[in-house]
Amino acid sequence: MGEFELIQRYFQPVARDTAHPDVKLGIGDDCAIQRIPPGHELVFSVDTLVEGVHFPSRYAPDRLARRALAVAASDLAAMGAKPVCFTLAMTLPKADAHWLERFSSELAQAGREFGLALAGGDTTRGPLTLTIQVHGTVPEGQALLRSGAQPGDLVVVSGTLGDAAAALDYLETGAPSQYQQTLLDRYNRPQPRLALGQLLRNRASAAIDISDGLLADLGHLLQASGCGAVIDAGRIPLSPALRDLAGEEAIGHALRGGDDYELCFTLPARFRDALHRQSPIPLQVIGDVVAEPGLTLLNADKHATPGRSGYEHFGADND
């Protein structure tokens, strides 16, 4: 099967099924064309996923399609952007019809759910690798950056943390228990927090999606903002499934596991109550922004975070 036939058979239908009115010209010319609504800016991000590095070898093609698009879309959520479209550059070891059928059909489904139209791409022969670039729009000047946190702001996270990281232990399990299945779903079907991200515009002072782990990503946010934070390990939201299955390791997964793609953001306290009421998912205040750089973790379980008893201090360089 040549590249032309592969695109015609598997990816043209995805483009058709995910069509977005702002994509004026999609697959089939030298370039695609996207309209940007007046008073808006383009927001974009590119991510590469390599088999065996960013997802398991022989990972099911439908899971790969969904997870890859969700991970990419999560960067739009972190900016408060409205999703529009994406490109997919893909190297494939071979053109396996069954694999491509499952991959493209789930890609179309996930694209519709996230509001992302397939607008272009490239396919080449090689080790399985996906590069996805997502495009969204924000009203001028309203994108959420990492750099706006101010001392006195609250540190907030969405959902629960650590589930997907813990699930890596169960990926090969044949018949997972119900709790294992809950964690596996967090890994296989991450939910980019797109609605929450847009709700945070003009409210959150800074935001990031948790892709490398809470400590690392909050560290990036604080470094970009030139301040620090004190967070309380006891307030980090853990799911019942994670508490049950991981026991004392739960907090370690929550602090260092990045595969949940929840949002972490800083919020002036005056927005707290209204945001809690409006948010489509549970939010948890886990600490406060402080002027002094660095991240201080109170009440850390010493099994999970070796360090001085009761708290641990992470310098900005250690994040």
Next chain:
Amino acid sequence: MGEFELIQRYFQPVARDTAHPDVKLGIGDDCAIQRIPPGHELVFSVDTLVEGVHFPSRYAPDRLARRALAVAASDLAAMGAKPVCFTLAMTLPKADAHWLERFSSELAQAGREFGLALAGGDTTRGPLTLTIQVHGTVPEGQALLRSGAQPGDLVVVSGTLGDAAAALDYLETGAPSQYQQTLLDRYNRPQPRLALGQLLRNRASAAIDISDGLLADLGHLLQASGCGAVIDAGRIPLSPALRDLAGEEAIGHALRGGDDYELCFTLPARFRDALHRQSPIPLQVIGDVVAEPGLTLLNADKHATPGRSGYEHFGADND
């Protein structure tokens, strides 16, 4: 060297050296942000280049950087777009400081020449592969598509064809002759026809860049436009270097070699004289658009294009 350090050391300087006023936020946040001038649309294209497939193994890093960006920029030229910025997703077998230094320094140089700012990217470990997405803008509705050719339009190409394809025979040559060097430069340093592309707006009825060869790419244009063309092999522009070195094979390289990245476009005859005067590079009318689908080649050298004596007919499906 970690990804963070690699970006800081080699790619942040590229971003700084190529800065474009429409890139409001570049490397370092979850997404980049691009302003789109009022009344304009975003034009974008993604290309993947794999070592050993799209460029020779152990290809010099400075040549790779320039050629990869030029190839990507050529798609903007074919749309008549003004270049703005690009993203680079790169898998590298290892972080070789000397290689990265040469690669990034030439990337900055080529980015400045083409008007393309580095706005984002991703680096991962793996076989050497580059995925570049280029962004440009056009005034609303003025992009050059493949689909607008009309019977009676002229078929025009820029520059000379076949040089880069012939150069593949000399890539390993230690001390190339002057003519060989001329062809090698066409392969190593393709010139995206950006100024010409913008000049063609509101003039050319359809355009494409020649990446797969004149016959193949003109075939794509004609198929998208629902018409055909008659072209004269004797009018296809060949360089003195190609004529001298390739002899009877010159025309074959010109018809089937795609590595020159010249533009092929269709033009209502009334624009011909003014365009010839204004074009920054020589243009050559090679034939006419006709209503009947398919591509007819007159006066083909039978050594180069096996077929019926004197002319050869390429059905739309054979392109």
